Amino acid sequence: MQYSVKLQTFEGPLDLLLHLIQKNDLDLYDIPVKEITEQYMVYIHTMQFLQLDIASEYLVMAATLLHMKSQMLLPAQEEELGEDEFEYDETDDPREELMYRLIEYKKFKEAAGELKERERVRSDLFSKPMSDLTPFLKDSTDSENGPNINVSIYDMLQAFQRMMKRKKKTEPVYSKIQREEIPIDEKMAQIMTELSRHHGKRRFSELFEREEKHHIVIAFLALLELMKANVIVCNQEDNFDDIMIYQKGEHTFEKSSD
């Protein structure tokens, strides 16, 4: 129980990375990728060891880090790459993007701390409820006006509707999840079949049957294996964008219909 409390202090992979950087006294402007990746992976393993749920964002970050690590180890590849996508300039430091995100996140994390402090100070100031002003209405000469509030019944209904909308999003969806065993080799083969069926190009989101963690993780791991085997190339345009997978070899990288 103790550690679940501790774990909640991480607000996501960026928060965790900041923590690791600070804890190990690393330079945010010159992140040692190998070290931070290893520590990050150990953290993920520890979470699993303690049988805690790992949010998908943490896995995406793991992928980013591993990719970055491999990018920094391997010599830059020369590729024929269609038009605009997928270009790595040799001079680009793959860490730059991550560094920028960490700095940006850190700013707001600190700002959140300041807000918290403000809230605390503010909560030390007490007031009283608004006085009941009805008595003043009662002996008013033009009392037929009522409280004369500038809202209509539709404002009220609209407010209600907004609340329903908000609540709707809060309700959970119940579904039964059946456990499936998907061997990684099988998944790898499946991905290659998928790729050849779709002109050597596929989105990551199209590689698993359902958006369940289990499926996503397996597909993701299979991807890593395929990358290691050097039969595919992956590209992600932006954070949280879908990952594009390209088959290497006989197929050219043509643009798919979408």
Next chain:
Amino acid sequence: MKSHQIKAVIEGLLFVSGEEGIDEKQIMEVLQLDRKTVKFYMAELMEVYSSDSRGIQIVEIAGGYQFTTKQEHAPYFKRLVQSPSSTTLSQAALETLAIIAYKQPISRLEIEDIRGVKSERPIRTLTAKSLIKEVGRVDGTGRAILYGTTKDFLEQFGLRSTKELPPLPDSVPKEEVEEEVDLFFSKFQEQIASSMEEAQPIEITERKEFNNGE
């Protein structure tokens, strides 16, 4: 503690107690003073507040004290109630008002269950604006206050009775729904609809765990 500080704290105590006022005994406890000393400071404060240049005065009520406004300022408060700028309601207040209008009589807890957040303040605002009032108490321990709408509420919205309220919008506008179909929600709406017919308080809605961690 110096005497001017003691008076300052008493002033604050009188203020936060608002219309309800505060007992001599409470002041004694909070400041760890004996009755005689409290009486002494109260006399001094009342003297200060009796000045013409003050808009609040201290009145003595059944073993306690209370801040009130001055009678000669009544016309200004009348104007305040009817001032066009004091007349909008926040989303929180409107939501709360809608729930009370359709589900009355209803307790604060039930309102909070539906809204998913604390609702003391909008209830106080609505009461102060004379749109809702206490209409009864829940039986049993606690005897929670039950709220309902007032005559002023009907006037404000041009209704002859609460039966004239339009039916509740039970569907969220389509274009605004970005999420996949939610089985639970349709269930929820069905239940609202049926509970409306039966005019029962909603109990079905919130589950505590939905709000976890926020």
Next chain:
Amino acid sequence: MKSHQIKAVIEGLLFVSGEEGIDEKQIMEVLQLDRKTVKFYMAELMEVYSSDSRGIQIVEIAGGYQFTTKQEHAPYFKRLVQSPSSTTLSQAALETLAIIAYKQPISRLEIEDIRGVKSERPIRTLTAKSLIKEVGRVDGTGRAILYGTTKDFLEQFGLRSTKELPPLPDSVPKEEVEEEVDLFFSKFQEQIASSMEEAQPIEITERKEFNNGE
């Protein structure tokens, strides 16, 4: 009307408005004064109330004024009344709120980009608490909702306007490392140590464990 009477009326208005506060405009309407004159009297009153011997002060928030007690007296009131904003926000909600406060108008996706995690829940909580609201839509397909802060936000954090927010820290000072050791982290360190010793490629162990999990 003499100036001391005007101030008296304002004092009364501040008192009855309590935690709702009162706008400059409302004071103008009630007293039939122009904005400049109201500002002048408010400044004088604030000065008077700032004295050490007073237990109430006037705070300026969200374009209005409000009577509150003083921070140094908080311990005396904590025992008597509930704090106005005693419901504290989670870290997730605070981070989301900070991003919205500084970057408004901003869409959920942009917020998630900065935080690196899904942020629907904190957004809902903040909306329910009336701290943020929809302030517009992104042009084009999808028409994502743009969020901004509300007047309640200013009130809860004691701000006159969002311009009063402290500047965002743009340099990154090195912070002291928290020295909290707990069960989790000793476990964590152990694993680091052992994985370092074995010096195995991390990818291999990873696969096995992911397969077992779930």
